[in-house]
Amino acid sequence: MAKPNKKGPIKTVDVYCVQCKTQLYKYRKGGKGSLVKCFKARISQDFTEQPCVCPECGQEFARETMVRGTPAYKMIGGKVFAK
Template identity: 65%
Template sequence: MAKPNKKLPTRTVDIFCRRCKGQLFKYHKGGKGSLVKCFKERIAVDYTTELGVCPHCQQVFGRDTLVRGTPALKMIGTKVTMK
């Protein structure tokens, strides 16, 4: 399978916890679809202390995984929102 593009998309989105509305990170997102996975190399600013866990309410919002051979966070259902 193809790896994600090395050139980062120019558009950044803010990712928030759905429960407490705390900001989790800024992410270089490509495409128009919903947020299913976040490649770690595309995270611009990380506000979390532990990867995949909200620093404010301690809710687990993502799982550490490999997608197309690249480290990524697989988002859990509707636990995050983006603006």
């Protein structure tokens, strides 16, 4: 399988926790679909102290995984939203 584009998209989205509305990431997302996974290389700003755990409410919002040979966070449905 092909690896994701190194340079990545220019457009960034803000990723928030659904429960407490805390900002988690600024992420360079490509395409217009919903946020299913975040490649670690495309996260431009990370506001979390622990990976995949909201710093405010402590809720786990994603799981660490490998997607197409690249480290990524796989989002748990309904735990985050992107603007």
